[in-house]
Amino acid sequence: NPSNCNDARRLVCHVKHLCGFGCMSHHIALCLSIAIGTKRTLMLKLDNFKYSRNEGWEALFLPLSETCDVSSLNLTNVAEWKGKGDLELTKNDTVAKITINTAINPNSKFAANTLPRDLMEDVKKFHAYPALWYIGQIMKYILRSKPEISKQLSQKLNSTKIYPLVGIQVRRTDKLVKEAKLVALEKYMLHVKEWYDKYKLENIGVNADTKFVKSVYVATDDDTLLDEAKKMYPDYNFINDKSITAAASVKERYSVDGLLGILTDVHILTHCDYVVCTFSSNVCRLVYELMQTLHIDATTRVHSLDKSYYFIGQWMHQHIAIYNYTKTEISVPGSQERKKNEKYLKLYRSALTLYLNSIDTKEISLKAGDHIGVDNRVEWGVTTWRGTNLRTWKTGIYPSYIAREYTEESPYDLLGNTFL
Known part of the structure; x- marks a missing residue:
């Protein structure tokens, strides 16, 4: 809530995507995460808020900013916000906008699934997934009802x-x-x-x-x-x-x-x-x-009951291996067994071929400390996960007990003004 909005660094969250309440909330949370990280005041412009076209988001919720109003801003010449990894490429623009026509991937550590670096050590002491804890706090602020x-x-x-x-x-x-x-x-x-x-x-x-x-x-x-x-x-x-x-x-x-x-x-x-x-x-x-x-x-x-947790627009969803794991190898029966049951062997080899060629069931080996890019599209996540070992670049499944959620540090301090 800057005293003079015209002099403040601002980010306009321009949502054109036609979607429901949960979807809209996540779009706004993505924008707010980026606004916090880049020290900008967030202003909201919703083109298709179908629940209340007259009052918009503020039909039920408190405004995100009490001093900055997007209605007086001409967005025609406003730069589209850009980020790459830990960099904000539009940091010299006083006003920037994020236009959301559908799901977006800003490819930025200012986005969701990261945590401000000065909070990391403290939050890790009490929470298994610090990035989830942080997005929860952002959601709580967005959904402050009247x-x-x-x-x-x-x-x-x-x-x-x-x-x-x-x-x-x-x-x-x-x-x-x-x-x-x-x-x-x-x-x-x-x-x-x-x-x-x-x-x-x-x-x-x-x-x-x-x-x-x-x-x-x-x-x-x-x-x-x-x-x-x-x-x-x-x-x-x-x-x-x-x-x-x-x-x-x-x-x-x-x-x-x-x-x-x-x-x-x-x-x-x-x-x-x-x-x-x-x-x-x-x-x-x-x-x-x-x-x-x-x-x-x-x-x-x-x-x-279906997918693992994810946030559309998030920084890469990763696990980190906490134990070594060697993929299960299937051995073919020996000569004596082959003679006893050639029919069984034929069926066994067919099953083995299917197993080894299937991207959904082929296991990968991991070493403690390996980072794994999680495949959120596949409906695993109870006893088994699927992903890519970022050290070996092998893709396959691995037991859920040998890995935990990994949270990437954001390139800023939330409680200070320090940026990389």
Whole structure:
């Protein structure tokens, strides 16, 4: 909030991309991450905010800046922001803009999936994925709701507040057209059951007679899902606001009421003890990010049924190997075995050839300290990951237990004014 906006370094986040609330939030977060890193005041221009064309983002949220207004700025001759690695190529321009027509990759360490270097050592002490913690703080700032909206959200949360509480977010309408595959309710409930089994073991005891309510908050755009869940799982207490589900329908979604419904779902899911969803959904990733602001480390509080966590526009997603790992070698049976079963050998060799030639199942070897570029497009991430060893440039799969998330340092200090 500079006292004189005309003299301040500014970054205009010009979003032309037509997309939903979760997608829009991530576009703004990418811009804010770059603005913070380059010491610029962020101003927002949304061409296609379908929820409220008159009030825009400020229909429900506080302005990102109280002193700088983009409406008085002529963007025609404003330079397009450019970065490369740890450099800002437009640092001499007082005003720059980021134009987002669709998903972008700024190829910059000022973008998401990095952490200001002066925070790294402290955040690593309490969080397994520092970059996720940082983007959570950015999201929390962006989504500061107006006082009257905050009051409504608190009332909704208090009326739903039953602990323990597991949340599921199930998208079944437009999400299935291009972005994701249908995931059956049974797959969600498998992980809900596992969480409640663990909860009982840790908090009540395996042989205890104490009963507790297994409650599940259901966030969905499918008005038939609640009845389906109650019929299939009668021993669970399913909680759902039908007005929010109705507002999430394709017909009603893009309105202020629709936006408030989505925001309510996000708010309640964020306060759940555990959430099962799909990271192909922007809303699921948003919940995961905001959870980091409520707990010391919430990296294990969300389970994704499809993709690993990612941020569109992020700096390279990397793992770092913490153990040595030698890929599994398959040996061909010896001469005695070949004589016993030639038919078996033929089938075995066919399977071996498929195994070794498949990019999805071929393993790679790693040494402790190796960096791995993670393939977010492939639906691994439970017991196995897929990526490229950046030392050997071999691509394949590796067990999840031998690597952890790696956060790249941003080229600036957040609490000071030092730049590389």
